[in-house]
Amino acid sequence: xxxxxxxxxxxxxxxxxxxxxxxxxxxxxxxxKRFLLDCAEGTQMQLRKYKLPLMKIDHIFISHLxxxxxxxxxxxxxxxxxxxxxxxLHVYAPPGMQQIIELQYELSQLKPSFNIxxxxxxxxxxxxxxxxxxxxxxxxxxxxxxxxxxxxxEKPLPRKICKSAIRKFDIPAESMQPIKxxxxxxxxxxRVIANKEITMDPPAPRSYAFCSDTxxxxxxxxxxxxxxxxxxxxxxxxxxxxxxxxxxHSTTIEAAxxxxxxNVKKLLIGHYSARYKELHEFRREAATIFPGTFLAEEGDVxxxx
Amino acid sequence: xxxxxxxxxxxxxxxxxxxxxxxxxxxxxxxxKRFLLDCAEGTQMQLRKYKLPLMKIDHIFISHLxxxxxxxxxxxxxxxxxxxxxxxLHVYAPPGMQQIIELQYELSQLKPSFNIxxxxxxxxxxxxxxxxxxxxxxxxxxxxxxxxxxxxxEKPLPRKICKSAIRKFDIPAESMQPIKxxxxxxxxxxRVIANKEITMDPPAPRSYAFCSDTxxxxxxxxxxxxxxxxxxxxxxxxxxxxxxxxxxHSTTIEAAxxxxxxNVKKLLIGHYSARYKELHEFRREAATIFPGTFLAEEGDVxxxx
Numbered sequence: 001x002x003x004x005x006x007x008x009x010x011x012x013x014x015x016x017x018x019x020x021x022x023x024x025x026x027x028x029x030x031x032x033k034r035f036l037l038d039c040a041e042g043t044q045m046q047l048r049k050y051k052l053p054l055m056k057i058d059h060i061f062i063s064h065l066x067x068x069x070x071x072x073x074x075x076x077x078x079x080x081x082x083x084x085x086x087x088x089l090h091v092y093a094p095p096g097m098q099q100i101i102e103l104q105y106e107l108s109q110l111k112p113s114f115n116i117x118x119x120x121x122x123x124x125x126x127x128x129x130x131x132x133x134x135x136x137x138x139x140x141x142x143x144x145x146x147x148x149x150x151x152x153x154e155k156p157l158p159r160k161i162c163k164s165a166i167r168k169f170d171i172p173a174e175s176m177q178p179i180k181x182x183x184x185x186x187x188x189x190x191r192v193i194a195n196k197e198i199t200m201d202p203p204a205p206r207s208y209a210f211c212s213d214t215x216x217x218x219x220x221x222x223x224x225x226x227x228x229x230x231x232x233x234x235x236x237x238x239x240x241x242x243x244x245x246x247x248x249h250s251t252t253i254e255a256a257x258x259x260x261x262x263n264v265k266k267l268l269i270g271h272y273s274a275r276y277k278e279l280h281e282f283r284r285e286a287a288t289i290f291p292g293t294f295l296a297e298e299g300d301v302x303x304x305x
Numbered sequence: 306x307x308x309x310x311x312x313x314x315x316x317x318x319x320x321x322x323x324x325x326x327x328x329x330x331x332x333x334x335x336x337x338k339r340f341l342l343d344c345a346e347g348t349q350m351q352l353r354k355y356k357l358p359l360m361k362i363d364h365i366f367i368s369h370l371x372x373x374x375x376x377x378x379x380x381x382x383x384x385x386x387x388x389x390x391x392x393x394l395h396v397y398a399p400p401g402m403q404q405i406i407e408l409q410y411e412l413s414q415l416k417p418s419f420n421i422x423x424x425x426x427x428x429x430x431x432x433x434x435x436x437x438x439x440x441x442x443x444x445x446x447x448x449x450x451x452x453x454x455x456x457x458x459e460k461p462l463p464r465k466i467c468k469s470a471i472r473k474f475d476i477p478a479e480s481m482q483p484i485k486x487x488x489x490x491x492x493x494x495x496r497v498i499a500n501k502e503i504t505m506d507p508p509a510p511r512s513y514a515f516c517s518d519t520x521x522x523x524x525x526x527x528x529x530x531x532x533x534x535x536x537x538x539x540x541x542x543x544x545x546x547x548x549x550x551x552x553x554h555s556t557t558i559e560a561a562x563x564x565x566x567x568n569v570k571k572l573l574i575g576h577y578s579a580r581y582k583e584l585h586e587f588r589r590e591a592a593t594i595f596p597g598t599f600l601a602e603e604g605d606v607x608x609x610x
Contacts, residue, residue, distance in 0.1 A: 016384045019353045041380040042347050048324045065412045067383040071376075075346040078372040079321045096412040103408060107370045107401040109450050145414050 002203050003031040003133065005154070005304040007210075007231070010046035012270040012296045014235045014249070015068050017042065022298060023068035024271060026231070027052050028152060028208060030134050036060045037150060037210050043072035044079050050299055055085065059129060061136075062093035063212040064147035070097065074104050077112065085114040092119040092128050094146045121148045125223070139223050141214035143248045149211040151223050157202035165198035208304045209264070213271065215245060216254035221262055228304040230264040231296065233271035237285055240273075252282050256289035265305050270296030307508050308336040308438065310459070310609040312515075312536070315351035317575040317601045319540045319554070320373050322347065327603060328373035329576060331536070332357050333457060333513060335439055341365045342455060342515050348377035349384050355604055360390065364434060366441075367398035368517040369452035375402065379409050382417065390419040397424040397433050399451045426453045430528070444528050446519035448553045454516040456528050462507035470503035513609045514569070518576065520550060521559040526567055533609040535569040536601065538576035542590055545578075557587050561594035570610050575601030 006029055011022030023040030027047070034057050036043070047054050054076070062070045070093070080089065091097060098118040105112060119128055121138055123146070129136035132155070139149035158180035165171065169187055171179070179185055185193045209224040211232045224230055235249035244251050252269065259267035267290050269282060276282070279295050286293040294302060311334055316327030328345035332352070339362050341348070352359050359381070367375045375398070385394065396402060403423040410417060424433055426443055428451070434441035437460070444454035463485035470476065474492055476484070484490055490498045514529040516537045529535055540554035549556050557574065564572035572595050574587060581587070584600050591598040599607060 016387050017350050017353070017380075019350075022350075041377065042350060045322050045324075045327075045347060048322070065409075067380055067409065067413060071380045071383075072346065075322075075372055075376045078376075082321050100405075100408060100412065103401075103405060104370075104372065107405065108372060 002206070003154075005030050005206055005208070005228075006301050007037075007208065007229070007268075007304070008050060008052060009270065009296045009298055009300045009302070010043055010050065011038075011040050012272060012298060013068070014233075014271045014273050015066075016274050018274045020277075021272070021274075022046055023071075024063075024212060025072065026210070026296075027057070028210075030152065030154075033058075033131070033134075035136075035152070038063055038069045038212060039071075039073045039076060040068050041071040041075075044076045046298070047076075054079070055083065055087075057089075058087060059090045060092070061150050062091065062097055063141070063149065063210075064143060064145055065094055065096050065100075066145065066213070069212065070100075073097070074101060077101060077116070078108075078110070080114060081110060081112045085112075088115045088117060090117050090119060090129075092121060092150075094121050094148065121146070137223070139209070139211065139220035141211060142217045142219065143213045143215065147213050149209065149214070149220065151207060151209050151227075153207040154205035156205050159195070159199040160202055161199050165193075169193055169198065171198070206304050209262075213248075214250060215248040216250050216258065218258070218261065221258070224258075224262045224264065227262065227264040229266045229268060229302060230259050230262060231268040231270065232258060234269035234282060234286065235271050235273050237276070237282060252286040253289055256286040256293060259290040259293070265292065266302070267293045268296050268302055269293060307511070308459075310335050310511055310513070310533075311606050312342075312513065312534070312573075312609070313355060313357060314575065314601045314603055314605045314607070315348055315355065316343075316345050317577060317603060318373070319538075319576045319578050320371075321579050323579045325582075326577070326579075327351055328376075329368075329517060330377065331515070331601075332362070333515075335457065335459075338363075338436070338439075340441075340457070343368055343374045343517060344376075344378045344381060345373050346376040346380075349381045351603070352381075359384070360388065360392075362394075363392060364395045365397070366455050367396065367402055368446070368454065368515075369448060369450055370399055370401050370405075371450065371518070374517065375405075378402070379406060382406060382421070383413075383415070385419060386415060386417045390417075393420045393422060395422050395424060395434075397426060397455075399453065400425050400427075426451070442528070444514070444516065444525035446516060447522045447524065448518045448520070452518050454514065454519070454525065456512060456514050456532075458512040459510035461510050464500070464504040465507055466504050470498075474498055474503065476503070511609050514567075518553075519555060520553045521555050521563065523563070523566065526563070529563075529567045529569065532567065532569040534571045534573060534607060535564050535567060536573040536575065537563060539574035539587060539591065540576050540578050542581070542587060557591040558594055561591040561598060564595040564598070570597065571607070572598045573601050573607055574598060
């Protein structure tokens with residue numbers, strides 16, 4: 001069975017919160033790890049509302065320094081301090097985030113109870129995180145200020161050895177690892193059994209491409225090709241395409257067009273302009289181009305296939 | 306009839322928001338003016354939730370630079386910008402607030418659509434605001450970092466001329482103003498009528514003393530004497546008096562003791578430690594010393610008598 005891999009939406013509003021929607025934040029869970037993508041004002045309250053464990057987040061990714069994507073970070077860090085956090089915290093953000101946080105710690109005369117490591121994001125594709133199961137790299141968005149997307153990719157899983165083959169060829173424990181890695185097996189009698197005869201393909205690696213705040217661009221198309229889930233902002237519907245361009249944002253149709261070209265499995269749209277009350281037209285419009293479109297709404301949990 | 310004069314509670318939690326309570330913010334309305342006292346994370350959402358008109362706030366007062374008292378200010382200012390605010394905004398805060406805001410405007414490459422005037426608060430009683438109806442002065446709290454309370458006082462109203470006296474002595478229009486200011490009236494025949502014979506006392510001026518984050522101190526007792534409403538933090542109940550002292554906060558009994566000594570009309574307590582789920586014991590304990598104690602809870606509107 002595959003590992004848990006899903007994202008929980010904490011905020012879906014562009015620029016300013018409304019009476020219905022918070023600004024950007026998502027928690028991605030992969031297996032037992034949780035990653036916070038953007039951290040708008042109110043994120044710590046939203047984490048509590050949806051009963052997500054604050055303290056299990058060790059890596060926070062900030063796409064860019066517009067307030068609706070990071071203003072909840074100082075409060076979350078102060079809360080970690082008040083809760084007596086000791087574990088290291090990693091913050092991945094464009095240059096300036098560290099300065100904003102440190103100025104506020106200095107003026108409040110507090111020294112955090114835990115270590116914060118800042119990883120500055122710069123132009124060009126950067127590998128910024130890796131563990132035994134996944135890796136995370138940046139994608140370069142096209143927005144008014146330096147803005148980054150995050151591509152969370154599973155590492156290829158080892159091949160699965162067929163149980164029947166273990167019995168049939170009497171495969172010893174020490175040979176399991178090489179076979180899982182793709183090697184052929186040599187029996188005691190010296191007979192070589194091709195790897196594909198005794199193994200099955202593992203589940204294909206899944207990936208989640210988080211593209212927050214960008215005008216339409218194909219510059220990162222190669223990175224998102226075949227992704228299990230593409231989150232792409234759709235601040236406006238298509239009739240506001242001109243305003244979208246002016247503000248370096250995207251429309252429903254643009255997000256769906258990119259999803260189609262990238263041949264992703266599912267498209268998740270969000271970052272809706274506060275002018276829209278109802279969202280079902282967003283989905284309907286995007287689905288004319290890409291049927292597998294889902295709306296990001298507070299509290300939704302979307303699985304990455 | 307007296308002018309409207311009340312405060313609406315937007316947050317009552319100390320240090321960190323809980324699933325039930327937001328951190329500090331209140332909107333005081335006097336006549337047609339609205340003043341925001343503290344502006345914790347989520348204040349802009351709370352203003353919307355309680356249908357308070359964001360755009361009618363022109364003066365924001367920040368008691369001190371601990372996150373639970375100001376972290377909502379950057380977001381509120383960004384929202385003002387996005388809504389196209391043009392009116393001047395005044396921010397009264399300890400040194401450093403301007404630097405925090407300006408750094409974030411610089412990094413987001415935004416220039417606010419309106420003018421912000423920063424009024425720095427310093428030790429000692431400062432008169433910081435005045436209009437035709439009220440004045441506001443600071444009070445010095447005793448806390449870990451420079452912290453200020455705000456005393457909002459009505460100006461004395463003019464004396465009221467008795468309608469019967471106007472007819473009886475044939476008082477002309479041009480004499481009204483001097484009589485309201487307390488002067489005697491001279492009739493056409495040269496007879497002097499004592500002011501108190503033809504006027505009544507106006508309603509007594511009311512005042513609201515907002516004392517956010519302080520250990521017990523009587524250093525501002527003179528300023529709050531006879532206030533219509535005293536808001537005083539009560540982070541802990543009395544059994545945690547030692548922790549309160551350590552953290553330079555107050556208890557229920559301490560807040561009530563000060564209210565009694567100052568002979569205020571009503572006491573409003575708030576800034577409850579997140580460890581407390583239920584609040585009725587707070588009121589009960591404070592009321593043993595000062596019966597006119599009220600609890601600050603989100604959405605409550607408390608009138609200043």
